[in-house]
Amino acid sequence: MITLTLNGLDVSVEEGTTLLEAARFLGFPIPTLCHRDGLSPYGACRLCVVEIGEGPKAALVSSCTYPAEEGLKVRTASSRVRRARLMVLELLLASCPQSKTIQDLASAHGVRQQRFRQEQEDCILCGLCVRMCEEQMMAKAIGFRGRGQTRSIGTPFDIKSDVCRQCGGCMYICPACQLRCTYTEPEKAICGACANLAPPCIAQDPFDDMMCYMDPCVACEIARDD
Amino acid sequence: MTQAAAEPDLRGAPPGDEVDPEQIRRIVEKHREDRGGSIAVLQDIQTLHGYLPEDALRMVAEETGRSLVDIYGAATFYRSLTLQPRGRHLIRACLGTACHVRGAPRVVEEFERQLGVKAGETTSDKEFTLETVNCLGACALGPIVVADGHYFCNVRKFGVADILEKARRGVDETRPEDDETVFPLEVNCPRCNHSLMDRGAPVDGRPSIRVTVDFRNVLSPVNLSSLYGSFHSAGGAEIPQGAVCEFFCPHCHGRLGGPSRCTECGAPMIPMVVRGGGMVQVCARRGCFGHRLDLDGVNA
Ligand code: FES
Numbered sequence: 001m002i003t004l005t006l007n008g009l010d011v012s013v014e015e016g017t018t019l020l021e022a023a024r025f026l027g028f029p030i031p032t033l034c035h036r037d038g039l040s041p042y043g044a045c046r047l048c049v050v051e052i053g054e055g056p057k058a059a060l061v062s063s064c065t066y067p068a069e070e071g072l073k074v075r076t077a078s079s080r081v082r083r084a085r086l087m088v089l090e091l092l093l094a095s096c097p098q099s100k101t102i103q104d105l106a107s108a109h110g111v112r113q114q115r116f117r118q119e120q121e122d123c124i125l126c127g128l129c130v131r132m133c134e135e136q137m138m139a140k141a142i143g144f145r146g147r148g149q150t151r152s153i154g155t156p157f158d159i160k161s162d163v164c165r166q167c168g169g170c171m172y173i174c175p176a177c178q179l180r181c182t183y184t185e186p187e188k189a190i191c192g193a194c195a196n197l198a199p200p201c202i203a204q205d206p207f208d209d210m211m212c213y214m215d216p217c218v219a220c221e222i223a224r225d226d
Numbered sequence: 227m228t229q230a231a232a233e234p235d236l237r238g239a240p241p242g243d244e245v246d247p248e249q250i251r252r253i254v255e256k257h258r259e260d261r262g263g264s265i266a267v268l269q270d271i272q273t274l275h276g277y278l279p280e281d282a283l284r285m286v287a288e289e290t291g292r293s294l295v296d297i298y299g300a301a302t303f304y305r306s307l308t309l310q311p312r313g314r315h316l317i318r319a320c321l322g323t324a325c326h327v328r329g330a331p332r333v334v335e336e337f338e339r340q341l342g343v344k345a346g347e348t349t350s351d352k353e354f355t356l357e358t359v360n361c362l363g364a365c366a367l368g369p370i371v372v373a374d375g376h377y378f379c380n381v382r383k384f385g386v387a388d389i390l391e392k393a394r395r396g397v398d399e400t401r402p403e404d405d406e407t408v409f410p411l412e413v414n415c416p417r418c419n420h421s422l423m424d425r426g427a428p429v430d431g432r433p434s435i436r437v438t439v440d441f442r443n444v445l446s447p448v449n450l451s452s453l454y455g456s457f458h459s460a461g462g463a464e465i466p467q468g469a470v471c472e473f474f475c476p477h478c479h480g481r482l483g484g485p486s487r488c489t490e491c492g493a494p495m496i497p498m499v500v501r502g503g504g505m506v507q508v509c510a511r512r513g514c515f516g517h518r519l520d521l522d523g524v525n526a
């Protein structure tokens with residue numbers, strides 16, 4: 001067991017617990033975007049920043065990836081943390097204003113405007129879909145490509161992947177886009193169910209273990225009935 | 227050269243677009259032991275083909291049991307790996323901070339205008355590939371442009387045409403030789419057109435031809451005499467007489483090899499581009515004296 005101080009409260013947690021888990025256990029709210037239970041921590045969005053240490057050595061770290069340390073002093077809502085969080089939200093808004101998730105987070109934190117050049121990205125590279133595809137769907141159909149400014153998420157060579165089962169998990173979990181389903185470009189399409197009401201998954205053989213996330217699509221249920 | 231065109235018989239898989247599964251398998255096998263070896267595998271494939279063909283990546287994924295996503299991710303992440311075939315001449319213009327403030331963007335624009343391609347693209351005649359890089363470590367001399375491995379400094383917009391012209395001709399000027407008793411050649415790599423001349427390690431008292439020789443998967447630098455008719459060399463002492471080696475360019479790491487065979491012993495001939503026009507071919511067998519020189523049609 002490891003004992004650390006969270007907002008002045010002493011708390012003991014198992015070794016390997018992250019600061020985020022410890023804080024949530026105690027009921028301190030920390031907003032997150034790229035963290036999901038069941039997926040490995042990734043630390044992409046920096047929304048979950050907390051302040052650790054004291055005095056000049058105090059530092060901001062992402063709580064979803066930082067493991068608890070013996071005697072660590074953590075503040076989850078200091079003014080420095082709040083400022084950083086608002087800045088992160090503003091930047092997220094600047095890159096992806098149409099995302100419902102980001103809008104909700106921003107309004108919950110009282111962000112009413114953003115001061116940066118407005119962009120209209122449909123991906124914030126949080127990596128949720130990549131981890132979903134790999135860790136929950138065991139597919140590894142999509143991944144990161146390129147780096148820096150040209151980093152993007154997608155299938156290799158931008159064509160439909162052989163290992164994609166069209167489960168829709170990537171779209172289900174995406175906080176930024178409802179746009180990744182590109183049925184107008186059939187070659188890149190993930191599913192196309194919505195466009196033609198005939199999901200390709202029914203035609204596939206291992207139909208029973210499809211593990212599907214297509215929310216309104218119940219084509220498989222219908223197929224199972226007949 | 228004429229002979230090269232007439233002989234369709236290719237040794238192993240030719241570097242180029244055709245991907246030979248056997249060769250990919252061998253490369254993967256070679257790196258089976260090293261941890262996280264996929265980068266090394268990709269580098270070797272790039273050496274073989276000059277770029278990473280899609281089929282090759284799929285084969286690597288299959289052979290290594292890794293997912294294609296990971297392989298593709300690594301292949302697109304590193305600057306030195308490319309999924310597009312490159313042209314004969316590689317122009318790399320620095321757009322690092324220092325070069326940027328010294329006017330590199332205008333230089334790059336001028337390259338793009340004269341070549342008619344955007345940075346990162348290859349001209350349609352496959353002559354030039356234009357790339358931008360972020361800092362080449364010579365900031366004080368910026369803007370820096372590297373053409374086929376030759377650095378040009380303080381490049382201005384009006385110097386661009388000159389650089390392209392030099393790259394077309396071969397970047398180091400041939401020095402006219404007045405001594406008639408020697409017959410020196412200056413050669414370039416037929417793949418990247420980079421000069422193979424090594425002035426730091428003379429053989430026969432002249433700048434030598436530097437190549438990388440692969441003998442049983444051991445790479446060693448070898449310096450060949452640049453005097454046509456002399457068979458002196460330095461380096462590669464462990465290679466036994468009579469052994470046939472693979473030759474690689476030390477700059478682009480491309481395999482030097484062509485379709486012709488040695489008329490003396492039947493081993494493959496290693497072609498090199500002679501500056502001023504023409505090809506010289508030497509036998510890949512150590513100790514064999516087979517060689518031929520084709521000076522733009524004239525067979526010497
Ligand atoms: S939730 Fe921790 S960095 Fe995104």
Ligand code: FES
Nearest residue numbers: 320322325362364
């Ligand atoms: S910025 Fe161009 S060489 Fe450093």
